[in-house]
Amino acid sequence: MRLAGKVAIVTGAGSGFGRGIAEAYAEEGAKVLVADIDAKRAADVAKEIGSRSLAIAADVSRKADVDAMIRAAVNAFGGLDIVVNNAGITHKNQSLMTVSEDEFDRIYAVNVKSIYLTTLAAVPEMEKRGGGSIVNTASTAGLRPRPGLTWYNGSKGAVITLTKSMAAELAPRNIRVNAINPVIGETALLEEFMGVPDTAENRAKFIAGIPLGRMSKPQDIANAAVFLADPASSFITGVAIEVDGGRCI
16 A cells, blocks of 8 residues: 555545545555544545544634644544645635635635644654655646636645745655645536536536546546655655646646
C-alpha cells in the first residue's frame, strides 16, 4: 500500500473531492481523520471507511476548531504526516458587483485563512515525524480565471501562490507542499459554479471547453492527491498540478 503507516487529515471530507480523497487514502493504508463542517456527513464517511478513520466536525476558518482537529489526529493515531486542505466554498456565478461583503469574507476565510491556520498547527507535528506532505485544493479558476466567479477565482489564485511559497520555506523541514487544480466537477457546488440549473444542456456548455470531454470526478482528484502524498513523489514540491482534462491548455 502506498500510504501504509501514514496519518492524514482531509478537510471538507464529508462529500465531493474530499470524500474521494479520504476514501482513497484509507484504501492505500493511511489512517484518516475525516474533517467536515457537517458532523453527520463526516461521521457517515468515517463509518464507511471503517476502523482506520475518525470523524470530526470542524470549521476550518476558526483557529480553535483547527487546533482541535490536529490534536484529534495526533491523539487518535499517534502523529501526523499528511494534511489535505480541501475544504472550500464559492459564491454563485454572478457579476463581481453583486457578491456581498459577507460572502467575500467567508470565501477567503474558508479557502485561504484555513491554510494559514492548518499550517501553524500541523507543521510542528509533521516535524516530529521527520517531515510530511501538505496538499492544497486550488482550482483551474486560479490559473485561468473567467467572468462570474471573480472573487472565488482570486481566493484560488492565493492558494496557488501560497503553495509555492510554503514549499520553498518548508523544504528545509522536509515538508512538501503541492496543490491540485481541478476543473469544474460533479460535486455539490456544481450549480454554484455554473450559475444555472444543473441540466444536461447547461453541462454541455461547460464541457465544451474541456478537451477530454467531461467534468472532473472525485476519483480524478483523489488519484492526484494520493500521488502527491506518496513517497514516490518525494522530490516534488511547489507544483500545482492541473487535473482538468486539458482545460488549461
